[in-house]
Structures are given as structure tokens and as C-alpha cells.
Amino acid sequence: MQYITGLEQYKEKAGSAVTLGKFDGLHRGHRKLVERVMEHVEEETDLKSVVCFFDMTEFKARMHLDGKKLMTNAERAFRLENRVDYLVECPFLSVKEMEAEQFIEQILCGVFHAKYIVVGENFRFGHERRGDTEMLKKYAKRYGYTIEVMENEMYGSRVVSSTYVREVMKTGDMYLVNRLLSYPYTIAGTVVKGDQQGREMGSPTMDIIPCEEKILPPKGTYICKIRSGGDWYQGVCNIGTKPTVAQNEERTLSAHLFCYEEKEEVYGREIIVQLYQYLRPERKFADVHALKNQIQDDIREGKRYFFQVANRGRNR
Missing domain, CATH: 3.40.50.620 (HUPs)
Known part of the structure; x- marks a missing residue:
């Protein structure tokens, strides 16, 4: 083309x-x-x-x-x-x-x-x-x-129109957004060095700053897939400003990849994130310990989602 x-x-x-x-x-x-x-x-x-x-x-x-x-x-x-x-x-x-x-x-x-x-x-x-x-x-x-x-x-x-898709996007209903598009909604960006809080809590992330012109769904946590280094990984991501651990207002997408072993430097790498399901809104937790527990719950929900999807595929 x-x-x-x-x-x-x-x-x-x-x-x-x-x-x-x-x-x-x-x-x-x-x-x-x-x-x-x-x-x-x-x-x-x-x-x-x-x-x-x-x-x-x-x-x-x-x-x-x-x-x-x-x-x-x-x-x-x-x-x-x-x-x-x-x-x-x-x-x-x-x-x-x-x-x-x-x-x-x-x-x-x-x-x-x-x-x-x-x-x-x-x-x-x-x-x-x-x-x-x-x-x-x-x-x-x-x-x-x-x-x-x-x-x-x-x-x-x-x-089905772009206006309709934008309306649904504001609600965070990624299932319907993806149905209207006929493919998973995608956000791409270059991995930047974050605050390392995810790594310290046992759930390291790849952080990107979404393109300024790109429409984003509501702040919160989403089940997603991430393409990094030519391979696809299941995971969860947060879109927002990290109010529990950060002070800035710049919206960041932080993705945690399941079953990922870091073999080389990822900063500066282009990754692609596909959003599948909205889990919860972003909020400020009482402390980092409470945030860590919630992240583990999010990871369990994400793994359960992909397990159920895989089972549905096998049972067809």
C-alpha cells in the first residue's frame, strides 16, 4: 500500500x-x-x-x-x-x-x-x-x-459511527467499543522510565505516555494485551495519573505483563496495548500496601478473564 x-x-x-x-x-x-x-x-x-x-x-x-x-x-x-x-x-x-x-x-x-x-x-x-x-x-x-x-x-x-464509538468510550465499556470497531481498541507508545513503584511492589510495568491526540477511555484499570519485542503478552494496565504514588497530572498508561521475563532494556521500545475490559476506576488508596493488594486482585481478575476466553474457544 x-x-x-x-x-x-x-x-x-x-x-x-x-x-x-x-x-x-x-x-x-x-x-x-x-x-x-x-x-x-x-x-x-x-x-x-x-x-x-x-x-x-x-x-x-x-x-x-x-x-x-x-x-x-x-x-x-x-x-x-x-x-x-x-x-x-x-x-x-x-x-x-x-x-x-x-x-x-x-x-x-x-x-x-x-x-x-x-x-x-x-x-x-x-x-x-x-x-x-x-x-x-x-x-x-x-x-x-x-x-x-x-x-x-x-x-x-x-x-455504527465514530460518534457512537466515542460515546461508548466515555463509559469505559471496551467490550462494546471493540464490537463496534471489530478489533480491540489500541494505544501505542514508547516505553519511558517510570517511578519504579510497580517493580518495588512485585508487579513491574512498562509505562508509556499516550499520544496527545488519542482519545482515551476513563481513568482506571483495564484487562489488556501488550505487544513488546514482537511478542504478545496478556496483562492488565492502568490509565491515569497514579494518585497514590505520584504528584503529576500527566496521564500515563502503565502495563503489567503476565509471564514476561525481562531480558533486555525496554526503555525506548515501541509497544502496542489492546484494551479488552474495564475493571475499576482509578482512585487514591490509603497507602502503598492497600494499592499493592488491589493490584494483585486486578492481576487475578485479568488471568481469570483470559482463562475463561480460552475455555470458550475450546468449547465451541
Whole structure:
């Protein structure tokens, strides 16, 4: 897959099957769009598969809006690697004032040479969002493309959307978050040297400072998996400010890995943490001894969770 920043950098001359949107989180609804694009390319091998996402970072900063995301641009690229031919990052401000028909003519057809355009029911584009799926249908014959409008992906009575995922994230219900995404919510970072309190209490941790733009669930303890040094480990992690042992307000993710033997220096190593279940909120304990006892309870709960998951898999 080629990751291209800016529409002007897209130089492919072949026709394309393209889908467009913000794609924050690449949830189940987004995946349906991407999969349909991939199907077209499998059927017509001379086509290229393109996912074009509108990067809202600069626009939100200018409008003083919350710029936090479910997914960083690097994470989106990782999720789409080996799936599509092109991931194109389009700064929203570069097309915000473009009239809808101009967008069809110059971008969809002029840049992407679109033969198939795959979008969701609520897709809007162009100046003041004047373009919609009906307009795409209206101009299909003139510009020589086929438009496919995919029905909204539903979870119960709710449309699966990035907004819905953010709502659930605020409650800490990682089970539902992961169901909506169709993969475990992931936080990545570089291991930093912490206060060594975990090591002193017999449960050493790998600490990372999550990316500033990344949406985090509520402060508390979570059951998780951690990828370190190419291997995956089961574990538990705390997201918060460590009020019992620390004075700063910087939010840290501290992960304790089960069955991990430290063989080399881990500071500076990139790790990936997948969240599975919310165990408890973060709180300040009376003393370090009380915190140590709670951490051992958390570890037992985490091991019980993975034991039950393994048993369910064997009993299917």
C-alpha cells in the first residue's frame, strides 16, 4: 500500500474504485466500504483500490474544536496495510470551499479517475456540504462512473459511527467499543522510565505516555494485551495519573505483563496495548500496601478473564 499525503501527490493513471470519508476509527461501517472497494479490484484487476480520508486536524485547530481522535494517521495506515493500493490523506481545508460538482469533476474523476465510487448513506461533500449521494447518482453518467451507496451498518437500533464509538468510550465499556470497531481498541507508545513503584511492589510495568491526540477511555484499570519485542503478552494496565504514588497530572498508561521475563532494556521500545475490559476506576488508596493488594486482585481478575476466553474457544 502507498500512503500519500495530499491529493496533488496522487499520480496513478489507472482507473480506481474509491471510497471517501473521515474514517476515524475504521469501524465496522467503514470496513464495509473498504471491503466493497477491494471486491471491485478483485473483479477488475486493472483498477486500483483507493481510500481517501479527510484529515480534520488543521480545520479543528482553526475552529478551536476538540481534535482528539479514535485513530492516528499512522494507525489507520497500519490497519489498511496490504489491503488497499492507496491510502490518500486529504487535508479537509484544501477542499472545504470547493463546489460539489467541481469536487466530482476535479477530484473524483480528475485525480482518482474513479470508475466506482463507494460511499455511505450519509456521505456529504463540497462547499457547505451541498453534495450528497443523490448528486453523485445524478452526475454518474456524465462523468462515467458507477456510484454505490452502502446501507448504514447497525448495532441494535443504532447506526455504527465514530460518534457512537466515542460515546461508548466515555463509559469505559471496551467490550462494546471493540464490537463496534471489530478489533480491540489500541494505544501505542514508547516505553519511558517510570517511578519504579510497580517493580518495588512485585508487579513491574512498562509505562508509556499516550499520544496527545488519542482519545482515551476513563481513568482506571483495564484487562489488556501488550505487544513488546514482537511478542504478545496478556496483562492488565492502568490509565491515569497514579494518585497514590505520584504528584503529576500527566496521564500515563502503565502495563503489567503476565509471564514476561525481562531480558533486555525496554526503555525506548515501541509497544502496542489492546484494551479488552474495564475493571475499576482509578482512585487514591490509603497507602502503598492497600494499592499493592488491589493490584494483585486486578492481576487475578485479568488471568481469570483470559482463562475463561480460552475455555470458550475450546468449547465451541
